[in-house]
Amino acid sequence: MKVDKRLFRALIQFWNPAYSCFTFEKVDLVPKKGDSKCIPWKNLKDIILAHPDTNERVDVFALSIYGLVVFPKALGHIDEAVTNLFDRLDKRVTPVPAILTETFRSLNACQRAGEGRFVGCAQLLLAWFHSHFWKVDKVSYRVFSENYSPLKEIVATPMRDDISEEKWMVILQNLREEDVEWRSLWLLPDDILYRCDDFDWVPLLGIWGAVGYAPLLVLRQYRSRQFIPTTHGLAECEFSYKGDGYKNENSRNVQCMEPDSSDEEISLGSNDNS
Secondary structure, three states, rough: OOOOOOHHHHHHEEEOOOEEEEEEOOEOOOOOOOOOOOEEEEHHHHHHHHHOHHHHHHHHHHHHHHHHHHOOOOOOOHHHHHHHHHHHHOOOOOOOHHHHHHHHHHHHHHHHHOOOOOHHHHHHHHHHOOOOOOOOOOOHHHHHOOOOOOHHHHHHHOOOOOOOOOHHHHHHOOOOOOOOOOOOOOOOOOEEEEEOOOOOOOOOOOOOOEEEEEEHHHHHHOOEEEEEOOOOHHHHHOOOOOOHHEEEEEEHHHHHHOOOOEEEEEEEEEOOOO
């Protein structure tokens, strides 16, 4: 998927670090997730071209995509933390929370500094954007097809690439509720974890740090009635896996994510209360 850099630069300016969501006037939306050792891409490329085992070559190629596209922390290199996550994928570990976490953390860093390189998958972020804002005729029942892929559908959809960053800023500044496709048609109804302990948000753990995530901010994306939840402490939940004290903070968040009577779930998507 081609990255529209002008749209991307405009989009980042509407990220709200205090709430970990995009804020367009009265419209709020959240994407539904020290030195380090790195492996040079050239080394992996040599393995892909020369390794005698086809399965090994495919695995190394997939690892390269994760390290260069999904988690592109070091340009031209694959970070060691990415390899650790990749090794756990065959153990039924989903990469979605890590992708959301590092996307949120990088957006926060760019917004706070007013500049910087986005360390995340720009293609996935823009795919999310187009699924909510680029309105085209869609057939909802296709999501039940085994061959259906929302990413392939988005890539195949013609997109304008002649809009300037300034024009995108004007478009995003003037968004109205009716301009938004609140619930992606490929999103199937399910239960969501929306609070942890005494907080109306949950911690997301990434591969380089953690961040707070508040699904209650965007209930309209699940076709439920929207209200403004209490988000005290949400911004303070963010931290990196480095420096003094991070292990204690990480341990607290992991303990919070363990299911118990204080964690609450709600079923969303089956009823339209908006």
